[in-house]
Amino acid sequence: MPASSEWIIKDQTVVSNSWRILEAEVGVDELADMEQQAILAPLDFWLAERSTLQARKGLTGVWLDSNEKPGSLIVDSTFDINEIPLIAVNFPVFSDGRGYSTARALRQNLGYEGDLMAIGDVLRDQVFYLKRCGFNILMPRADQDAEIMLTAFADFKTGYQASIDQPEPLFRRR
Amino acid sequence: MYRYDQYDHQMLADRVAQFRDQTQRYLAGQLSDAEFLPLRLQNGLYIQRLAPMLRIAIPYGMLSSRQMRKLAYIADHYDKGYGHLTTRQNIQFNWPHLEEVPDILEHLAEVEMHAIQTSGNCIRNTTTDQFAGVSADEITDARPYCEIIRQWSTFHPEFAFLPRKFKIAVCGTRHDQAATQVHDIGLYMVRNAAGELGFRVLVGGGLGRTPVIGSEIRSFLPEQHLLSYLDAILRVYNQEGRRDNKYKARIKILVRETGVEQFRDKVEAEWLTVKDGPMTLTQDEVERCRGFFHDPDYKDLPGSSELLKRALGGDVMFAAWHDQNVSAHKRPGYAIVTICAKKTGYAPGDLDAAQMQFIADLADQYSFGEMRITHTQNVVLADVEQDKLYDLWQALKTHDLQADNLGLLSDMICCPGGDFCALANAKSIPIAESIQRRFSHAELREIGKLSLNISGCMNACGHHHVGNIGILGVDKKGEEFYQVSLGGSASNDTALGKIVGPAFSQDEIPDVIEKIVSVYKQQRSGGEEFVETFNRIGLDPFKAALYGDKSNSRASRPA
Numbered sequence A: 001m002p003a004s005s006e007w008i009i010k011d012q013t014v015v016s017n018s019w020r021i022l023e024a025e026v027g028v029d030e031l032a033d034m035e036q037q038a039i040l041a042p043l044d045f046w047l048a049e050r051s052t053l054q055a056r057k058g059l060t061g062v063w064l065d066s067n068e069k070p071g072s073l074i075v076d077s078t079f080d081i082n083e084i085p086l087i088a089v090n091f092p093v094f095s096d097g098r099g100y101s102t103a104r105a106l107r108q109n110l111g112y113e114g115d116l117m118a119i120g121d122v123l124r125d126q127v128f129y130l131k132r133c134g135f136n137i138l139m140p141r142a143d144q145d146a147e148i149m150l151t152a153f154a155d156f157k158t159g160y161q162a163s164i165d166q167p168e169p170l171f172r173r174r
Numbered sequence B: 001m002y003r004y005d006q007y008d009h010q011m012l013a014d015r016v017a018q019f020r021d022q023t024q025r026y027l028a029g030q031l032s033d034a035e036f037l038p039l040r041l042q043n044g045l046y047i048q049r050l051a052p053m054l055r056i057a058i059p060y061g062m063l064s065s066r067q068m069r070k071l072a073y074i075a076d077h078y079d080k081g082y083g084h085l086t087t088r089q090n091i092q093f094n095w096p097h098l099e100e101v102p103d104i105l106e107h108l109a110e111v112e113m114h115a116i117q118t119s120g121n122c123i124r125n126t127t128t129d130q131f132a133g134v135s136a137d138e139i140t141d142a143r144p145y146c147e148i149i150r151q152w153s154t155f156h157p158e159f160a161f162l163p164r165k166f167k168i169a170v171c172g173t174r175h176d177q178a179a180t181q182v183h184d185i186g187l188y189m190v191r192n193a194a195g196e197l198g199f200r201v202l203v204g205g206g207l208g209r210t211p212v213i214g215s216e217i218r219s220f221l222p223e224q225h226l227l228s229y230l231d232a233i234l235r236v237y238n239q240e241g242r243r244d245n246k247y248k249a250r251i252k253i254l255v256r257e258t259g260v261e262q263f264r265d266k267v268e269a270e271w272l273t274v275k276d277g278p279m280t281l282t283q284d285e286v287e288r289c290r291g292f293f294h295d296p297d298y299k300d301l302p303g304s305s306e307l308l309k310r311a312l313g314g315d316v317m318f319a320a321w322h323d324q325n326v327s328a329h330k331r332p333g334y335a336i337v338t339i340c341a342k343k344t345g346y347a348p349g350d351l352d353a354a355q356m357q358f359i360a361d362l363a364d365q366y367s368f369g370e371m372r373i374t375h376t377q378n379v380v381l382a383d384v385e386q387d388k389l390y391d392l393w394q395a396l397k398t399h400d401l402q403a404d405n406l407g408l409l410s411d412m413i414c415c416p417g418g419d420f421c422a423l424a425n426a427k428s429i430p431i432a433e434s435i436q437r438r439f440s441h442a443e444l445r446e447i448g449k450l451s452l453n454i455s456g457c458m459n460a461c462g463h464h465h466v467g468n469i470g471i472l473g474v475d476k477k478g479e480e481f482y483q484v485s486l487g488g489s490a491s492n493d494t495a496l497g498k499i500v501g502p503a504f505s506q507d508e509i510p511d512v513i514e515k516i517v518s519v520y521k522q523q524r525s526g527g528e529e530f531v532e533t534f535n536r537i538g539l540d541p542f543k544a545a546l547y548g549d550k551s552n553s554r555a556s557r558p559a
């Protein structure tokens, strides 16, 4: 299960982390105790308690595991996905690449414009791809070094493909 | 040939710097083995039995003389003086040092080459028919599309950590020499009734432990939708391909478990979300890429060469080579020459540095400075004047490159096997040699067209499933045995070979092949090729010849 860390990288800057990742659902009392705490609910919990959680407004996001489809968030046709302030996608191990497709589907197919955070086994050498697929926040694995992480955004000057951060493929730009 | 512009150069320079940094962090202990593994694999670096192995991409087989000289330099300076051509239009070096790999990559970048995504669970080198652009019977030259796919697949941010490796082949010739149907995606270039260009799309082909022939999911994909459609296939695979079991992770298993129809529906649904968006190919881009593959400055030559006729009449050795290794060219007065890297005594597909240098010189002198590498581990000079064929052949003889066995039994595909590969069950190079030594050249010619493919284990790097004769190394209680299959084909009529019966020991193999060949010779009618005879008579006559009344005692042997 992903652990919450003290710092995150948001829009290529290191900032302190206010989000707490819930591993499983919690009871009403516990939720009340976290009144001022920003939390990331696991998908099942979020789906089950959506109205209660929605009432917390900007303080509740949801996290998807690598096998969970972004389409599951769309529970009915009236729901606006952009009401969710933050969606996190878990990488149980960095080599599980499903999260990249999840991110691109959220941004591209579902039109999600809020904060999108990669959590779990998030390492320096995947930063560039994560950014290109639409993650604007990274919560690195505990042992990662902030300074070294930041250098990764400059690994490549550009890319060939259409991507979330550069919707025009290179052949339309060269 | 494709030439890099400032963007391509920048991308490659960034990559070399990135890998240098990753290697340094690994050597300094800042990256674990598990974290470094996919990073090095995505730069073609395996750790093998004796040393690391570096696999360098030769995109869709095209190589310039300058690039070939660079490969020779690398063989000399960083390896033991030779390289190995692979079945996926790559070249492998078996002895580089890990610390030196970033330097090798820098050398390669100088000549617009790299090792990007030549291994690992990502989209690999795109391959095509080695006669693309020069074949007389072509629908269209596939290379511009291969280059478009190369760029799309290079550092694709979404598809760098797929469930498993992913291989794409594109074929624009009528006679398929690219083994298109055994790729994860196979694309045949076609024209629709209106004469427009497009692709027939196959998915889920592959060899390995579970060989499968690809299934068609679209009979016509208009060319401008190439990339959005590929993106859609890859996205379905990335999300749904199995990750719980490495042996079930290829797209072929997903397609089988989902069902072809349903898989197609998923792809089409995904495609609708991106179709007609920015990924749509522009006519400008297609033209730009085509521009790199225009015909060279051919001379206007008569259709048949008097010089050639005289040489053929005067030198039987030359005539034999010409008969076997020279193919028809689309231009009058030109010919396609295949240099077989299959001389007995050399590992199939191996070239030493001097040969590489020499072939580069020949390319400059005879073929507009370009070569192609074939999936059968040979080298092609695609644009040779017929007038000059005799000179070229004489030059080839000076470097042991005159093997005149293209398409014959001795022109085998063979993986590195137990001599180099950590995964091998059995050796494969000595098997190839023992078979080559068994047959005289006259016999080989008399047998005619016959493909023999050898893999040292079920990973099938040597394409044994699709050889007319396939040989697979198996390990039984620590002993090396060889399982033989018959009737495979990698061409338009792709078929998987059928296993003849219990496996044989290494010593038995030359006899076994000889018996198989004699059955064919006895049974063939008219001009039938081996595989045609096999398709007509089936496995039984071969079984009888191989196992005869001993088949009972053999039954106790390992299969």
Ligand code: HEM
Residues within 6 Å of the ligand: B046, B048, B053, B084, B085, B086, B087, B088, B092, B164, B165, B167, B182, B183, B205, B206, B207, B208, B209, B250, B414, B415, B416, B420, B421, B422, B423, B459, B460, B461, B462, B463
């Ligand atoms: C010596 C180091 C090598 C290693 C460790 C290696 C490893 C593997 C493995 C594990 C597979 C099975 C993949 C799967 O089933 O998903 C495979 C397949 C393959 N390899 Fe290699 N290989 C090596 C060398 C080569 C060489 C030299 C060639 C070409 C002659 C080659 C070409 C291929 C091809 C064509 C396949 C089959 C692709 C398919 O399953 O569709 N490999 N290799």
Ligand code: SF4
Residues within 6 Å of the ligand: B415, B416, B417, B418, B421, B422, B423, B424, B425, B455, B456, B457, B458, B459, B460, B461, B462
């Ligand atoms: S077939 Fe097996 S032995 Fe041969 S190269 Fe591939 S993995 Fe190695």
